[in-house]
Amino acid sequence: MKKKGNKNSAFEELSIPELKTRDLLLFDQTDKPFLILYLFIFIFGIILTVVSI
Amino acid sequence: MIISTQLIILIVYFAFIIFLGILAMKKVKGSEDLLVAGRNLGMMYVSVSIAAEYMGGLGTIGTAEVAFNQGMGVIWYHIASACGLILFGLGFAHYYRKYNVITVPEYLYYLYDIKTWKAASVLNVVGYWMFTIIQMTAMGSLVASVTGFDLRWSALICGIAMTIYLLAAGMWSVAFTSVAFMITIGTGIPLAFWWVMTREVPLMVNSGGIAGFAGLANALSAAGLNAEHMLSPFSLGFMVILGYFLGGVLGIPAAQATINFSFGARNWKVARLAPVLAAILILPLSIWTGSMGLFARAAGLTTNPKLALGATLMNINPIIGGIGIAGIFAALVSTVAGILFGCASIMSKDVWQRWLHPGTDDKYLAKWTRLWILIIGVSSAFGAMTLPKILHQAYFVYSIRSALMICVAFGLWWKAAHPNAAFWSMVVALIGGTMYQFNIPINFQAFFHLHIAVWCGLLSFITFIVISLFSKWTSQTSSELPPMARNSR
Numbered sequence: 001m002k003k004k005g006n007k008n009s010a011f012e013e014l015s016i017p018e019l020k021t022r023d024l025l026l027f028d029q030t031d032k033p034f035l036i037l038y039l040f041i042f043i044f045g046i047i048l049t050v051v052s053i
Numbered sequence: 054m055i056i057s058t059q060l061i062i063l064i065v066y067f068a069f070i071i072f073l074g075i076l077a078m079k080k081v082k083g084s085e086d087l088l089v090a091g092r093n094l095g096m097m098y099v100s101v102s103i104a105a106e107y108m109g110g111l112g113t114i115g116t117a118e119v120a121f122n123q124g125m126g127v128i129w130y131h132i133a134s135a136c137g138l139i140l141f142g143l144g145f146a147h148y149y150r151k152y153n154v155i156t157v158p159e160y161l162y163y164l165y166d167i168k169t170w171k172a173a174s175v176l177n178v179v180g181y182w183m184f185t186i187i188q189m190t191a192m193g194s195l196v197a198s199v200t201g202f203d204l205r206w207s208a209l210i211c212g213i214a215m216t217i218y219l220l221a222a223g224m225w226s227v228a229f230t231s232v233a234f235m236i237t238i239g240t241g242i243p244l245a246f247w248w249v250m251t252r253e254v255p256l257m258v259n260s261g262g263i264a265g266f267a268g269l270a271n272a273l274s275a276a277g278l279n280a281e282h283m284l285s286p287f288s289l290g291f292m293v294i295l296g297y298f299l300g301g302v303l304g305i306p307a308a309q310a311t312i313n314f315s316f317g318a319r320n321w322k323v324a325r326l327a328p329v330l331a332a333i334l335i336l337p338l339s340i341w342t343g344s345m346g347l348f349a350r351a352a353g354l355t356t357n358p359k360l361a362l363g364a365t366l367m368n369i370n371p372i373i374g375g376i377g378i379a380g381i382f383a384a385l386v387s388t389v390a391g392i393l394f395g396c397a398s399i400m401s402k403d404v405w406q407r408w409l410h411p412g413t414d415d416k417y418l419a420k421w422t423r424l425w426i427l428i429i430g431v432s433s434a435f436g437a438m439t440l441p442k443i444l445h446q447a448y449f450v451y452s453i454r455s456a457l458m459i460c461v462a463f464g465l466w467w468k469a470a471h472p473n474a475a476f477w478s479m480v481v482a483l484i485g486g487t488m489y490q491f492n493i494p495i496n497f498q499a500f501f502h503l504h505i506a507v508w509c510g511l512l513s514f515i516t517f518i519v520i521s522l523f524s525k526w527t528s529q530t531s532s533e534l535p536p537m538a539r540n541s542r
Contacts (some may be wrong), residue, residue: 025320
């Protein structure tokens with residue numbers, strides 16, 4: 001029987017990559033400004049919603 | 054054309070976004086940069102990008118349209134969407150990211166076989182093509198409100214302008230500008246909501262001079278509406294709320310455009326947590342937009358529900374209204390960008406490279422991706438001229454797409470999940486959903502009293518279970534499974 005499913009060369013690049021140190025990091029220094037932005041939007045939204053209702 | 058302060062703010066803002074897009078162009082080198090931003094996006098970058106993508110035409114113009122017609126029950130739209138994002142983050146994101154996939158159908162190949170992947174590609178392309186049309190309609194509604202242009206021509210012009218903008222830099226430009234989008238959305242829309250509820254509502258003749266929802270209730274009653282019903286969080290009824298939840302929970306974990314950013318995450322841990330953080334940001338959006346839609350109804354600003362949000366923002370303080378319009382415009386641009394990329398990614402990577410032309414190299418793939426952005430974008434711009442009902446049509450897309458999530462979930466957690474079941478559950482959802490939406494041959498909603506998301510979810514779920522239980526596992530079936538799936542079955 002022809003096994004066509006697994007011999008498609010276009011899928012060969014799909015494989016689970018090896019874990020590196022950077023694969024364990026949740027946050028790094030580049031996240032800091034975006035974290036401040038995130039918190040600002042979150043708090044700003046909550047305050048305006050509460051005072052408007 | 055009306056030259057207003059709001060229009061000037063919008064033009065200045067768009068010029069700024071184009072400038073950011075040009076800066077991002079320098080980062081694009083190959084198809085991976087174009088489609089998943091080189092898989093190097095950090096936690097907060099991914100979370101604000103997902104939130105900005107999700108706060109699009111449906112979340113702004115669409116929710117205001119529903120609130121204008123049916124009241125504040127629309128708040129469940131974003132609660133359900135947040136639940137879907139949390140489920141995606143905690144349950145699915147790390148699986149996708151670990152396999153380095155670019156599209157959802159690609160992941161279905163891992164779980165099943167080639168025919169499932171092909172069916173998923175077709176289902177996704179159909180869904181996203183329709184979604185692009187809906188979002189461009191929303192964008193046209195906003196521009197028509199601001200400029201006074203005809204709604205149909207506004208939709209066409211916006212669609213073509215967006216396509217040209219996206220052709221420039223790809224995913225990097227979207228990721229790069231999403232931070233600017235999020236600042237504008239996160240400040241502009243709540244600021245406009247605050248202004249409407251505290252300054253404009255008391256000024257309405259029939260509000261009794263009271264601010265907030267109490268004043269809005271007075272004005273709605275004076276307009277001859279049932280204020281208690283319109284302001285109730287349950288004004289849409291149980292079946293619609295259930296439909297929102299099923300649409301969100303079943304739709305998002307396989308929603309290419311939204312989760313595309315997780316595929317571009319720096320690692321699988323970032324991919325898993327970022328959607329949860331994004332869910333928190335999107336929660337209150339329909340309170341803001343729904344209230345402004347209701348204000349337009351109570352104040353009699355327009356008779357067209359699609360123009361409700363734009364009409365409100367054009368009739369308040371011009372600076373605050375202009376910032377609010379820029380916020381909604383930002384929400385629309387980020388979403389149209391996300392879905393056009395989602396659709397073009399599947400067309401170029403799955404359909405074109407893997408299915409039809411396996412020999413296509415990276416350089417040509419980037420060219421083909423741009424060509425598909427052009428084809429999908431321009432055709433959708435013309436489709437937007439038909440002015441579909443925004444949230445109504447969107448749930449058709451969510452519903453047929455729910456079959457994808459059912460296939461992914463069963464493939465991950467049910468050993469008996471059969472490739473034939475995955476294939477047929479998608480086919481049944483697509484055919485059944487289309488028949489329901491276009492009343493072929495009967496009015497299914499009137500007959501079964503089910504929301505389309507419930508209808509499609511049930512169809513694909515039952516089809517999957519029945520076919521899996523009655524399909525035999527032969528040596529051929531096993532041999533056609535990818536190696537990793539074969540070991541786990």
